[in-house]
Amino acid sequence: MSTSTHPLKKYTRSHIMRTTTCPGCGIGTVSQAILRAIDELELDMDDFVFVSGIGCSAWIPSPFYNADTLHTTHGRPIAYATGVKLGLPDKHVMVVSGDGDLTAIGGNHLIHAARRNIDLTVVLVNNGIYAMTGGQTAPTTPRGLTTITSPHGTLEHTFDISPMIAAAGASFVARWTTYHPRQMTRSIKKGIQKKGFALIEAVSQCPVQYGRASNLGDAVSMLTYFKDNSVRISKTQKMDAAELQSKIVVGEFVDTEKAELTTELAQVKNKLRASP
Amino acid sequence: MQKKSPKAKVTIIAESCKGMDDCGICRFVCPKDLFEACKEMNATGYYPPEIKDESDCSGCQNCMICCPDFAIVAEKKTDGAPNSLEDEDAEQ
Ligand SMILES: Cc1ncc(C[n+]2csc(CCOP(=O)(O)OP(=O)(O)O)c2C)c(N)n1
Ligand code: SF4
Ligand code: SF4
Ligand code: SF4
Ligand SMILES: [Mg+2]
Numbered sequence: 001m002s003t004s005t006h007p008l009k010k011y012t013r014s015h016i017m018r019t020t021t022c023p024g025c026g027i028g029t030v031s032q033a034i035l036r037a038i039d040e041l042e043l044d045m046d047d048f049v050f051v052s053g054i055g056c057s058a059w060i061p062s063p064f065y066n067a068d069t070l071h072t073t074h075g076r077p078i079a080y081a082t083g084v085k086l087g088l089p090d091k092h093v094m095v096v097s098g099d100g101d102l103t104a105i106g107g108n109h110l111i112h113a114a115r116r117n118i119d120l121t122v123v124l125v126n127n128g129i130y131a132m133t134g135g136q137t138a139p140t141t142p143r144g145l146t147t148i149t150s151p152h153g154t155l156e157h158t159f160d161i162s163p164m165i166a167a168a169g170a171s172f173v174a175r176w177t178t179y180h181p182r183q184m185t186r187s188i189k190k191g192i193q194k195k196g197f198a199l200i201e202a203v204s205q206c207p208v209q210y211g212r213a214s215n216l217g218d219a220v221s222m223l224t225y226f227k228d229n230s231v232r233i234s235k236t237q238k239m240d241a242a243e244l245q246s247k248i249v250v251g252e253f254v255d256t257e258k259a260e261l262t263t264e265l266a267q268v269k270n271k272l273r274a275s276p
Numbered sequence: 277m278q279k280k281s282p283k284a285k286v287t288i289i290a291e292s293c294k295g296m297d298d299c300g301i302c303r304f305v306c307p308k309d310l311f312e313a314c315k316e317m318n319a320t321g322y323y324p325p326e327i328k329d330e331s332d333c334s335g336c337q338n339c340m341i342c343c344p345d346f347a348i349v350a351e352k353k354t355d356g357a358p359n360s361l362e363d364e365d366a367e368q
Binding site for chain 2: 004005006007008009012017018019021022023024025026027028029031032036178181182207218219220223224
C-alpha cells in the first residue's frame with residue numbers, strides 16, 4: 001500500500017477514486033497539467049467554475065475536480081460559460097472539452113467567444129476523433145484517415161484549430177501535446193492569468209479509438225509520434241507547406257492584450273448608472 | 277560499486293494504475309529506464325509498475341507529471357534536479 005499521496009489529490013473529490021479514461025489515455029495527463037497550473041499559481045479552487053460538454057475529454061473536471069463544475073449539453077459549454085462569466089465576472093471560468101464538442105457541434109460558440117474576447121480559459125483536448133461515441137470522423141481528423149464513418153478514408157480537410165482561433169481574435173492561443181506536459185502547464189497558467197479569451201489546444205492520445213483507426217497503436221507509440229512530429233512555431237518559417245503537412249506545430253501562437261468583454265460591459269454599466 | 281542516492285522518493289499508488297500492458301507511459305518517459313511491470317495484479321485487474329533500482333533516479337519527476345492516472349508520486353529530495361522531456365522552452 002502506498003504511503004505518499006499525490007500532490008494534486010487535494011484538488012479532487014475524495015470519493016472519486018479513479019479517472020474515467022481508458023489505460024494510456026492522454027486525457028489524464030491534461031487533467032494533471034490543469035491542476036498543476038492552478039497549484040503553481042496558488043489559486044483557490046473555490047474561485048473557479050469549470051464547464052464541460054459531452055465526450056471523454058469533458059469528464060476531466062466533472063466529477064473529479066473538487067470545485068464548482070457544470071457538465072452541460074454537447075457542444076454548448078462555451079455558451080454556458082459565457083453566462084457564468086457575465087453573471088460572476090470575478091470567477092475564473094474554465095471550459096474543458098473535446099475537439100468534437102468545441103469545434104464541430106459547438107464550433108460557432110468557440111469562434112464567437114474568441115471574437116468577443118470574453119475572459120474564459122478554454123482547454124480543448126484534441127484527440128482527432130469522436131472518441132466517446134466509438135471513433136467517428138471529426139473536423140479534426142486528418143484527411144485520408146479511415147474511421148468507422150469514413151471507411152475509404154475521410155475526404156474532408158482538417159480544421160487547424162489554434163490558428164483559426166487566433167484569427168478569430170483570441171488574446172492567448174497555445175498548442176502542446178501530451179508529450180509536452182510542462183509546457184502545457186505553463187501555457188495554462190498564462191491562459192488563466194490572461195484577461196481575455198485564452199485557448200490551450202492539448203493534442204492528446206486516444207489509443208483506443210484513434211490509435212486503432214490510424215494504426216498508430218498504443219499510448220507509447222502515439223506519444224512517440226507526438227515527440228517525433230512536433231515542431232516549434234519558431235522553426236516553421238523555414239519550412240514549406242509539404243514539410244509541415246504531417247507536423248504538429250506547437251508553441252504559443254498569440255499572447256496579446258486587448259479590450260475584454262466583461263470589463264467593457266462593466267464600464268458601460270457604470271457610465272449608464274452615473275448618468276442622470 | 278558504491279550505490280548512488282536517489283534524487284527523488286518515487287511511490288507507486290498501485291490501486292490507481294491502469295497497467296503497464298496498455299499504458300506504460302512511466303516507462304517511456306523515465307530517462308533512467310527504472311520502471312518494470314510487477315507480477316502482482318491490482319484490485320482492478322491491471323499490472324502496475326515497480327521501480328527496478330531507485331538509487332539511479334534523477335529526480336526529474338517525468339513519471340509523476342505524465343502518469344494519466346495520478347498513480348505516481350515523485351518527491352524531489354534535492355532542489356535543482358534536472359527536468360527533461362524536451363523542456364527546451366523552459367525559459368519562455
Ligand atoms: C446533441 C448530441 N449529439 C450527439 C451526441 C453524441 N456524442 C456524444 S460525445 C460525442 C463526440 C465527442 O467528441 P469529442 O468532443 O472530440 O470528445 P472525445 O470523446 O473525443 O474526448 C458525440 C457526437 C450527443 N451526446 N448529443
Ligand atoms: S476512448 Fe479514447 S479518449 Fe476516450 S477514454 Fe478511451 S482512450 Fe481516452
Ligand atoms: S503511467 Fe501511471 S497508469 Fe500508466 S502504467 Fe505507469 S503508473 Fe500505471
Ligand atoms: S523521477 Fe525521473 S528518473 Fe526518477 S523514476 Fe521518475 S522519471 Fe525516472
Ligand atoms: Mg475528440
